[in-house]
Amino acid sequence: MDLDNPRRLAKQAIQATVPPDLWERNRGFVQELQETIHNHRLVGHSAGRALADGQFTKEDLARIHLEYRHAGVKIFTDALLIAQLLTKQVESRLGPGSKMPSRFLLTLNALDEFGFRPGVDQAGYYRGNPALAHYPLFEDLLDQLGVGREERETYTPTPVADALHHNLESAYQDLAVLTLFLTIAEKQVVLFSPPLREAVMAVGIDVKDGYYEFHGTSDEEEWTAYDDDHEDDLWYILMQALTPEQYEPVRTKAEHYLGLWSQFWDEQMKLWKAPMAS
Structure with missing residues (x-):
């Protein structure tokens, strides 16, 4: 049995569970969502350039990362695991076992999140270390930014970070909506991890073995990041989860969640001090 390229095999298996006419309708709708994201103001937001240019202080970045932590980082793996459970929702429509290819793809995402690495160790078993799990690495970054544990736990987030x-969390009962939100969150990570990495480096923090080593896109040769792969995986899971009657509610929720992320970065830009003209 073929064990190579598990991502490709899982996507083929997902498509095979869905009637061809429904798959084509769902794929067309997903392409519309992708176009909506591509044309949204979140893509190309001015915060990306300001961060990449190193125009935030260490104190500013501490606040931004506290916001980021509350907005999604702290609960991302919760949502990922709940999505794995919610794949059971497709079985009543698509048949026994139809949930497993989507769970397989979500597991690839979870393996990265939990600190596993591709390959096998000297004993021929999985490679990994929980110390490399992404959420603890984010907490380590907050340590480097000078944010203590008490400050993290007592921090009052802005309304948009809270939203x-x-x-x-409100999507924890609906596979399609939760998958959509995870997809947008991954896109947001693809867009903002490289400039956040540059901003953190600019204040003297070594990012080579930390959180931002593992966030960005797979074509960044210097870093070990797969967020673009995870985004693509989630689109496939969404194409399995969708039914036509969900299209308009899902479209509305996509636009709202994208808008919140844009507002989030608007809020962070209030910390930015525009460079003085020479």
């Missing part, structure tokens, strides 16, 4: 947090 992002609660929107994600």
Whole structure:
């Protein structure tokens, strides 16, 4: 049995569970969502350039990362695991076992999140270390930014960071909506991890073995990141989860969640001090 290229095999298996006419309708709708994201103001937001240019202080970045933590980082793996459970929702429509290819793809995402690495160790078993799990690495970054544990636990997030947090949690009963929000969150990570990495480096923090080593896109040769792969995986899971009657509610929720992320970065830009003209 073929064990190579598990991502490709899982996508083929997902498509095979869906009637061809429904698959084509769902794929067309997903392409519309992708176009909506591509044309949204979140893509190309001015915060990306300001971060990449190193125009935030260490204190600014501490606040931004506290916001980021509340908006999604702290609960991302919760949402990922709940999505794995919710794949059971497709079985009544698509048949026994139809949930497993989507769970397989979500597991690839979870393996990265939990600190596993591709390959096998000297004993021929999985490679990994929980110390490399992404959420603890984010907490380590907060240590480097000078944010203590008490400050993290008592921090009052802005309303938009709180709205992002609660929107994600509100989707914990609906596979299609939760998958959509995870997809948009991954896109947001693809867009903002490289400039955040540059901003953190600019204040003297080594990112080579930390959170931002593992966030960005797979074509960044210097880093070990797969967020673009995870985004693509989630689109396939969404194409399995969708039914036509969900199209308009899902479209509305996509636009709302994208808008919240744009507002999130608007809020962070209030910390930015525009360079003085020479």
